[in-house]
Structure formats: structure tokens, C-alpha cells
Amino acid sequence: MEDQLYVRIRGRVQGPFNLEKLRALVKRGQLSRMHEVSADGNDWQQAADFPDLFATEVKQKVQTEPAKSEDDKPYELDGSSASWYFSKNEMQSGPVTFEQLQAQASPGKLGPDDLVWKEGMQEWAPAGTIPGLLFRRKPKGKVDTGTTGKSATSDGNLSRTLKDSQPWVRFITFCVFLFFAIFIVSGMFLIINGFLVNWVGSIALGILTLLYAAVFFYGGWLLYSFNTKVGLFLKNESPRNLDHAMQRLRTFWTFISIVLIVLMVNGIAGVILGLSAGSLPFQ
Numbered sequence: 001m002e003d004q005l006y007v008r009i010r011g012r013v014q015g016p017f018n019l020e021k022l023r024a025l026v027k028r029g030q031l032s033r034m035h036e037v038s039a040d041g042n043d044w045q046q047a048a049d050f051p052d053l054f055a056t057e058v059k060q061k062v063q064t065e066p067a068k069s070e071d072d073k074p075y076e077l078d079g080s081s082a083s084w085y086f087s088k089n090e091m092q093s094g095p096v097t098f099e100q101l102q103a104q105a106s107p108g109k110l111g112p113d114d115l116v117w118k119e120g121m122q123e124w125a126p127a128g129t130i131p132g133l134l135f136r137r138k139p140k141g142k143v144d145t146g147t148t149g150k151s152a153t154s155d156g157n158l159s160r161t162l163k164d165s166q167p168w169v170r171f172i173t174f175c176v177f178l179f180f181a182i183f184i185v186s187g188m189f190l191i192i193n194g195f196l197v198n199w200v201g202s203i204a205l206g207i208l209t210l211l212y213a214a215v216f217f218y219g220g221w222l223l224y225s226f227n228t229k230v231g232l233f234l235k236n237e238s239p240r241n242l243d244h245a246m247q248r249l250r251t252f253w254t255f256i257s258i259v260l261i262v263l264m265v266n267g268i269a270g271v272i273l274g275l276s277a278g279s280l281p282f283q
């Protein structure tokens with residue numbers, strides 16, 4: 001293995017670093033097996049291809065100890081002490097207790113691919129591999145009593161409502177994309193016709209029509225993305241997919257609100273200009 005290596009994280013090249021520095025980055029969760037490293041800054045490989053990077057002192061110490069039974073675990077789910085660390089978006093946080101770590105995972109803030117670590121673990125591990133950490137829905141058909149049962153019933157109603165609404169969302173999405181296609185064809189026709197007859201008004205109207213087509217396309221894409229995320233949520237019941245679906249829906253309603261405001265302003269401006277020009281038959 002090379003003594004000096006470069007690291008590429010999200011397209012940004014850093015280094016060169018020596019082996020000890022790279023191991024320190026691994027321990028802090030800033031370098032994982034999925035990141036890329038290179039000896040010359042040109043040829044890149046996944047960090048997983050360099051096992052020496054993950055041969056931490058803890059691992060070496062464990063290898064010198066007597067073998068443990070299969071029932072022994074490499075770590076304990078100790079919820080009373082603040083001994084857990086987690087890394088998200090290459091930023092390390094902690095120490096926190098196991099309950100606090102669960103609180104991060106429940107709303108979908110901590111995903112199954114984000115890394116966690118505590119003293120006694122050989123290396124950082126994906127949160128999805130830690131027993132009892134990530135949020136899991138209760139099996140279908142099993143409803144607890146009390147507040148838990150109420151929550152499970154609410155989740156079932158939400159899933160059913162989303163599933164029932166999917167055909168209508170698909171229909172509206174189809175209509176929006178159909179209008180997009182009509183406006184695209186109409187806009188191109190007006191522009192071409194304007195050039196042929198040398199009429200600036202036709203060209204301007206064609207450009208405006210293409211702008212409306214872009215509006216329909218973006219709105220249709222938001223609806224399509226929302227429906228796709230809903231489908232993923234109904235398939236694996238992941239809170240992260242539900243959160244992404246709600247974000248798309250929120251963006252869609254914000255977009256529609258802006259479009260309506262612009263249309264109302266244009267309408268009011270048109271009425272004012274018409275009145276000022278005396279083009280409307282008002283006494």
C-alpha cells in the first residue's frame with residue numbers, strides 16, 4: 001500500500017495523507033469504504049480496496065485477545081451512557097445515548113447507510129446493521145392497545161389514503177403532461193410561422209406559449225416524483241420515502257400558489273390597462 005494517498009469526497013480532492021491520518025479520518029466517520037482514494041490523483045479506487053485503512057488499533061487489539069464465543073457480541077446496546085457517535089453528510093456528532101440515537105433515527109434523520117460507532121466496535125458500521133436502532137413499523141394486522149394502537153391505526157389510514165389517491169394523481173399527471181405537449185407544439189408552430197410571415201407578434205406569442213409549456217412540465221414532474229415516492233413508501237414503509245413524498249407535495253403546492261399569484265397579477269394588470277385605454281365598454 002502507498003504511504004501517501006489522495007482522497008476524493010463528493011468530487012473534492014484532498015491530500016495527500018499518510019496512513020495514520022487516513023485511519024483517523026476513518027475513525028471520525030469522514031472516510032468510509034465507499035469513498036475514493038488514489039496514489040497519484042488520477043487513478044481512483046474505492047477505499048474498500050485498501051484494507052489497511054480500516055485495520056484500526058481496536059481491531060489489532062481484538063485479534064490478540066482470546067477467541068470469544070458465538071454468543072458474545074462486539075458491542076452492547078447500552079442506553080444509559082452517552083457513548084455513541086454518528087456520522088451524517090460527513091459530519092460527526094456525539095457522544096449520545098442509544099435512546100438519543102434512536103430519536104435521530106425515528107423521524108428519518110438518520111438513514112440505514114449512515115455510520116455509527118461506539119467504543120468497543122472494530123470500526124464504524126451502517127446504522128441499518130445495529131439491532132433495534134432504526135424505526136420499524138409493526139407487522140400488519142397487529143395493533144396494540146392504548147396510544148400505540150391509535151398510532152398504528154393512523155398509519156394504516158394514511159397508507160390506505162395514499163394508495164387510493166395514486167390513480168387520481170396519475171390521471172392529473174397525465175393531463176398536465178398532455179397540456180405540456182400541446183403547448184410545446186403550439187409554441188413551436190407560432191414561432192416558425194412568425195419567421196415565415198415575418199410577424200413579430202406570432203414569434204412573441206410562441207415564446208410565451210413555450211414558457212407556459214415549461215410551467216406545465218415542472219408541475220407534472222413534481223406530481224410524478226410525488227407519486228413515485230408514495231409508491232416506494234407503500235412498498236417498504238420507509239419514513240424517509242414518506243418524508244420525500246411530502247416534500248415533493250409541499251413544493252408542488254408552493255409552485256401552484258406562485259403560478260396563481262402571477263396569473264392574478266397579470267389579470268389585474270390587463271384589466272387596468274384595458275380601462276386606461278378605454279377598450280372596455282364601461283359607462
